[in-house]
Amino acid sequence: MKNHRMLQRARRTLLAAAVAALALPGVAFAQGSFPSKPIRVVVSFPPGGAADQIARAVSEPLSQALGQPVVVENRAGANGNIAGEFVSKQPADGHTLLMSSGGTVSINPHLYQKMAFDPTKDLVPVAAAARVLVFLEVNPAKVPVNTAKEFVDHLRKNPGKLTFGSPGNGSSPHLAAEMMKAQANVFATHIPYRGAAPAMQDLLGGQIDFMFDPGIGLQHVKAGKLKLLAVGSPKRSPQFPDVPTLDEMGMKGFDADTWFGFYAPGGTPQPVVARLNTEINKVLRSAGFIERMNAIGAIPAPMSPQDFAARGQIDSIRFGALIRARNIKGD
Helix, strand or coil: CHHHHHHHHHHHHHHHHHHHHHCCCCCCECCECCCCCCEEEEECCCCCCHHHHHHHHHHHHHHHHHCCCEEEEECCCHHHHHHHHHHHCCCCCCCEEEEEECHHHHCHHHHCCCCCCCHHHHEEEEEEEEEECCEEEECCCCCCCCCHHHHHHHHHHCCCCCEEEECCCCCHHHHHHHHHHHHHCCCCEEEECCCHHHHHHHHHHCCCCEEEECCCCHHHHHCCCCEEEEECCCCCCCCCCCCCECCCCCCCCCCCCEEEEEEEECCCCHHHHHHHHHHHHHHHCCHHHHHHHHHCCCEECCCCHHHHHHHHHHHHHHHHHHHHHHCCCCC
């Protein structure tokens, strides 16, 4: 009996020690110390877009912090599903990460009847990176307006004649445009692209009329090639304090912001997730990263894996309702 009690006490002690170890980000796990080889960051959109720029802004300082190369590669398509599926099937050891908009886990399950992986089970949130705002921009050579109100009036006078681009069906810029169309009771034709960068090129070239830009075209706004009319966020952009939000323009509750971040394959050990979260959050608070995010109008968003997961659940509810209401389908 005494030996049994001692055995039970020893088991409880070992369990407590294991739980305590899991709470420490620097503790090595059974498979070996982390990282033990280069880390691959798979970006779910083509080069030049917000996800790609964020991944590359994080990669070099993260490499220095972890003592291993951090290699960025792009696997675009299906609104992030191609990259998401690939990462979900990699070894769950923290050496392969997904960089994507939160749409991979919060939007895609509402868009696609069948997916080759379950984002909520096969991926684990590691660290948010940035809150990416969307900016309503027009090609001034094609759309002769100066304010969001004039733009909406122009849409009403030309139903179905204007076109807008997005990084793909169900992407946050696409959903932002659908929010505007629903609230303003206007119609325009959607042209989906394989990423924000090619859509931006066609906006500059005049092949499309307007776009909700996830920040990559702000340099062209400053150069006068595009006109910025409004921000699709609850608050004004710190970089453009004089530009109103669509909420201020009468579209109450308008919020198309999305959180971009890093995910790992499901089952990745908690100490590895915690270590990555700690080091990535340090990068997000650095002056260099903040400066690079300012260039695309994004806001660094350091948070815990748990808060990042909760953010995804909130977005799933609000964007899922819009997708059903607008009958939006995946590519």
